[in-house]
Amino acid sequence: MSERNTPELAPDAEWGLYVGGEWTSPSDAGTLEVVDPATQEAFTEVPSVGTEVVDEAYETAAQAQTEWAKVPPQERADIVAQSISLIHDHHDELVDLIVREVGGTHLKAETELHIAEGIMNVAASFPFRDGGSHEKSIIPGKENIVERDPVGVVGVITPWNFPFNLSMRAVAPAIALGNSVVLKPAPDTPITGGLALAAIFEEAGLPPGVLNVVAGDDEEIGDHFSGHPVPEVMSFTGSTEIGKRVAKRAAEQLTEPALELGGNNVHIVTDDADVEYAADAAAFGSFVHSGQVCISINRHLVHEDVYDEYVEVMTERAESLPTGDPKEEETIVGPVINESQRDKIVSFIEETVDAGATLETGGDHDGLVVEPTILSDVTNEMAAACNEHFGPVAPVIPFSSDEEAIEIANDTRMGLSGSVHSDDLGRARRIADEIETGMIHINDQPINDEPHIPFGGVKESGMGRYNADAILRKFTRTKWTSVMHEQREYPF
Incomplete structure (x- = not known):
């Protein structure tokens, strides 16, 4: 391996992998082309590693974690705080990277950085919040001490849709709490999902080996990474299908999984809702980042009395959005x-129309840009509704009663997020309480993420929660120490 200096945060920089605090390009590594989705042309490449480098990264992380856990909490907090400052300093370069590598708009890139900074601000408080407690004992003269220690090494696998903040929501808390990390970003987004984070934390002064980033083909290293014996927690964000495979591989090593998986999120509009406002929320919740958000609206459930009006307004909203x-x-x-991804989205649209739905607008594509699409006369069994379409598609399903809306909403194996619109807040709350989901938002849309609020789903949308105290508990473990302060009498 040849050592290199830290790359600039620029799309055309010469990127390598990052293990043990060194930027290297293994001579025997293949490459991953990094493609701009807007042009469908590669603008750089990164090394694609094999299983041997994954082993090295985990071993390096385990060695570094022992000393990192001893670092005083103020120093760990300062590293995270300095990294936030560096994101501000490199703001324009990071926006450019997200736009180029992810195909995200400027609005999306700004939002992603804002969410990541919020996560890091909360994580910076963790070194002072991971203390234990003294508990009373049932035995006279005994003191019980419950401490929280870092779990050790955390493996992190992240997706391509919001790579920077979805990587940061695992990396920053894990590091702040005294763990080390091996991060495997999605092959489509190795820079904003991993290598850019490594460059920022290195510049902030993070010791070598605490964060390691390996990029590679999922087929070649995915199972080896998730089934490795070193990590104590395996964090995964992605599809339910792959999440189940990751969880199985991790569990075979008694590694605890932390999973945020797919969604089939509803946007329920009652007959007393403000239709214009509900459509405004729905346009954002369906079309931001071309619908490539796990918590975006997948199904629009609209009362039959306002159904036609809603479809008309949504069609106007969709046709007004600038694309390109x-x-x-x-x-x-x-x-x-x-x-x-494009072909899957288009296939869902075509199958839904073939099944009897009406294409109100959209349905076509230019390169990888899929037109904002409105489908009416949809039922819950049609392809664009029963599958997580992950595109700029709005299937609109009618209902006649609140009970029917709840039944349709819950008729899915997913349960991640959702939203309910009604002028009657009591009614909206009653509906929301019956929806089987980890998160739901009244008179809003499902795309919400606040760093101090637990984030996650139920059913096949995941296991565990990210953010706030939930992730603090996930990345630490308790240790019970008892002290007898006087001699104890035993029964024999």
């Missing part, structure tokens, strides 16, 4: 990540 290259600041709907 996200490097143009006015673009709202840019490209999806790759051809495979």
Whole structure:
């Protein structure tokens, strides 16, 4: 391996992998082309490693964690705080990277950085909040001490849709709490999902080996990474199908999984809702980042009395959105990540129309830019409704009663997020309480993420929660120490 200096945070920089505090390009490594979805052309490449480098990264992380856990809490907090400052300093470069690598619009890139900074601000408080407690004992003269220690090494696998903040929500808390990390970003987004984070934390002064980033083909290293014996926690964000496989591999090593998986989120609009406002919320919740958000609206459930009006307003909203290259600041709907994703979205649209739905607008594509699409006369069994379409598609399903809306909403194996619109807040709350989901938002839309609020789903949408005290508990473990302060009498 040849050592290199830290790369600049620029799309055309010469990137390598990051293990043990060194930027290296293994001579025997393949490469991953990093493609701009807007042009479908590669603008750089990164090394694609094999299983041997994954082993090295985990071993390095385990060695570094022992000393990192001894670092005083103020120093760990300062590293995270300095990293936040560096994100501010490199703001424009990071926005450019997200736009180029992810195909995100400027609005999306700004939002992603804002969410990441919020996560880091909360994480910076963790070194002072991971203390234990003294508990009373049932035995006279005994003192009980419950301490929280870092788990050790955390493995992190992250997706391509919001790579920077979805990596940061695991990396920053894990590091702040005294753990080390091996991060495997998605092959489509190795820079903003991993290598950019490594560059920022290195510049902030993080000791070598505490954060390690390996990029590689999922087929080659995915199972080896998730089934490795070193990590104590395996954090995964992605599809339910792959999440189950990751969880199984981790469990075989008694590694605890932390999973945030797919969604099939509803946007319920009652007959007394403000239709214009509900459609405004729905346009954002369906079309931001071309619908490539796990908590975006997948199904619009609308009362039959306002159904036609809602479809008409949503069609107007969809047709008014600027589409195209996200490097143009006015673009709202840019490209999806790759051809495979585009073809899946278009297939869901075509299957839904073939099943009897009406295509109100959209349905076509230009390169990887799928038109904002409105489908009416949809039922819950149609392809665009029963599958997580992950695209700029709004299937609109009618209902006649609150009970029917609840039944349709819950008729899915997913349960991540959702929203309910009604002028009667009591009614909205009653509906929301019956929806089987980890998160739901009244008179809003499902795309919400606040760093101090637990984030996660139920059913097949995940295991555990991110953010706030939930992630603090996930990345630490309790140790009970008892002290007898006087001699104890035993029964024999």
